Amino acid sequence: MEDVVVVHGPSRLSGTVTVPGAKNSVLKLMAAALLAQGETTITNVPDIQDVWIMSDLLRRLGCAVTYDVGSATVAIDVPAELRHQADYDLVRAMRASISVLGPLIARCHVAEVALPGGDAIGSRGLDMHRAGLERMGAIIVIEHGYLTARVPGGLYGALHSFDFPSVGATENLMMAATLAEGETVIENAAREPEITDIARMLLSMGAKIEGVGSSTLTITGVERLEPTVHRVVPDRIVAGTWAFAAAITGGSIEVLGAEPDHMGVVLDKLSQAGSRVSFREDGFAITAPDRPQPINVSTLPYPGFPTDLQPFVVALNAVATGSGMVTENVFEARWGFTSELARLGAVVRLDGHHALVTGIERLSGAPVEANDIRAGAALVIAAMVADGVTEVSGAAHIDRGYEGFVEQLQSLGGLIERRPADQEAAHEQGSLKN
DSSP, rough: OOOOOOOEEEEEEEEEEEOOBBBHHHHHHHHHHHHHHHEEEESSSOHOOOOOOOHHHHHHOOEEEEEETTTTEEEEEEEEEOEEEHHHHHHTTTGGGGHHHHHHHHHHEEEEOOOOOOOOOSSSSHHHHHHHHHHHOOOEEEEEEEEEEEEETBBBOEEEEOSSSSHHHHHHHHHHHSSSEEEEEEEOOOHHHHHHHHHHHHHTTEEEEESSSEEEEEEESSSSOOOOEEEOOOOHHHHHHHHHHHHHHHEEEEESSSOOOGHHHHHHHHHHTTOEEEETTEEEEEEEEEEEOOOOHHHHHHHHBBBHHHHHHHHHTTTTEEEEEEEOOOOOOEEEEEHHHHHOOOOOEEEEEEEEEOOOEEOOOOOOOOHHHHHHHHHHHTTTEEEEEEEOHHHHHHHOOSSSHHHHHHTOOOEEEEEOOOOOOOHHHHHHHH
């Protein structure tokens, strides 16, 4: 049975943590390795469940994948002839699996990718991926749960002008364009640091990309790419998680291995909440007051406030000294976790894509359930400032985005443990009998 995270509150977190490579980058970098025959090595790889899933997916496609957790390195040996089907049993577990679509079409001129699953945070359609690839010469049909693409005449360059700066579509089209004939232009491209990270790896493989880091990317296709060695950019969402953990619990945490330049708006909001932010040579530190001040936040594509940190803003406002408004502009169903936070006593009023959160002095422990990566982590941290015991089920969601999450919280002074759900159930049954 699935594990349960058990938190004994309240706790004030303090100490030092080190941020690994970014989940939202490494999975796409692993997919990008498919573009070049031979062995590509990726370093600073986080030990998270999604890396293991992507490793299995690449093996199904014919690659030899070696993941050395100790050295945080993944080596991907890509064959001359790739298989081109990404099966449902793996794709359903991780939406990032769709990132193999562009590389497979570019290398094989055919791809069959199961429609993805992943977190329950709202509709994230593939319309932009599909329309973009069709402009580049692909013939795409969706049937029997699979997206099947064929490029009988080979990929060719095209102009893409996005209505919305989709991260996934930017990644897939950029990767596909590296081996397409002619020039591809992506206007209103996503600008996340993870996009820049992928572009830099592609450049090291021999791709021709201009405008890296800007909203307009120009990719000139080349005949072939070569394998490379690349280090993953630090995970700004994990860094933000620890920053909010300090602010929510009134603690003091030094976050090493982070890139503060990628977190400008996040650190600014934490300053508004009353935390003191100080910069280090290899990261930053957050020192917080006993209770935070409420903050108003609207999620937006980078460089705006990241949607992945929205649950932590709600958790912070839930124990703040007043009321704060949180507006979700990216994933409409991300509010699902607020009903679980309310079980801890949080006062949250929803109105469309807005949430008005009124802070209370102390939350109260209760059983809650995580339904996605960030919601799970936010519930655990909220439990740190709740009286009594909180049991967070759905711990496997957290494993997909955080390495050693419980152990790191223990190192910061959190009274927290992880145990099998069946053990918890047996304990409860024993208590009832007594």
